[in-house]
Amino acid sequence: MGWDSSTFLFRLVAAIVFLTVFGGIFAHCVISAIAKGYRWWLIDIFRTLVHLFTLIFIQQKLTPVGLLRKLVYLLALLCFVVLVITGFYPVLFLKEHLSGYLLMVHATFAPVFAGCLAVLAVMRADNCRFDKTDWPWLQRLLRRAPVAGLPDAKYSLVRKICFWLIVVLALPVILSIVLGMFPLFGTEGQEFLLNLHRYSTLLLAAVAILHTYLIIRIQMDK
Numbered sequence: 603m604g605w606d607s608s609t610f611l612f613r614l615v616a617a618i619v620f621l622t623v624f625g626g627i628f629a630h631c632v633i634s635a636i637a638k639g640y641r642w643w644l645i646d647i648f649r650t651l652v653h654l655f656t657l658i659f660i661q662q663k664l665t666p667v668g669l670l671r672k673l674v675y676l677l678a679l680l681c682f683v684v685l686v687i688t689g690f691y692p693v694l695f696l697k698e699h700l701s702g703y704l705l706m707v708h709a710t711f712a713p714v715f716a717g718c719l720a721v722l723a724v725m726r727a728d729n730c731r732f733d734k735t736d737w738p739w740l741q742r743l744l745r746r747a748p749v750a751g752l753p754d755a756k757y758s759l760v761r762k763i764c765f766w767l768i769v770v771l772a773l774p775v776i777l778s779i780v781l782g783m784f785p786l787f788g789t790e791g792q793e794f795l796l797n798l799h800r801y802s803t804l805l806l807a808a809v810a811i812l813h814t815y816l817i818i819r820i821q822m823d824k
Contacts, residue, residue: 608793612800613693620690623808627815634819671725678718678782681711686807691790715774723769730765757816771809774802 688708692698700708778799782792 681715684711730762761816767809771806
């Protein structure tokens with residue numbers, strides 16, 4: 603299959619997005635380490651990697667609902683990693699379109715990931731509501747005493763924004779590929795749906811990586 607200009611452009615944009623996301627995370631780790639007075643900023647990066655792996659552990663104090671939510675989250679995280687690897691690896695590193703066994707794996711994990719997102723959206727929606735504790739600057743502007751926040755208060759607003767962005771971006775990701783399976787669109791329509799799927803998936807991946815990093819930082823600060 604030919605390597606058209608739209609695919610080349612997507613490859614370039616994807617490389618820039620991923621480099622920006624991971625570069626920003628790396629820079630934040632370094633700045634946080636310096637702010638905490640660590641002599642070696644690599645210590646903070648190592649702690650971040652350790653907490654990344656601790657996400658897979660189940661807390662003993664979780665309720666049945668919390669346990670279910672944790673298991674669904676871990677399944678969604680597993681599917682996300684598989685989908686990112688199978689979806690972006692051929693394009694970014696092999697300069698090939700998604701096909702063959704990678705396509706089969708991608709198509710197998712995609713509906714599972716969509717189902718997990720739907721469950722998490724329902725189970726986490728109440729906890730990710732925006733409230734006045736997320737806008738301390740507005741409280742100060744109105745000359746009201748800001749409500750004392752939780753340990754994750756400094757990441758609360760960005761984390762909630764990322765959560766809702768994931769929910770919203772999941773819609774074009776899912777609909778674009780589902781609609782493309784039906785003979786409803788011509789060549790231009792199919793190309794539009796493909797590009798919609800590509801770029802919405804890219805944004806979803808970037809936001810999901812940032813959301814995961816914020817969860818790790820919250821755990822590190824507790």
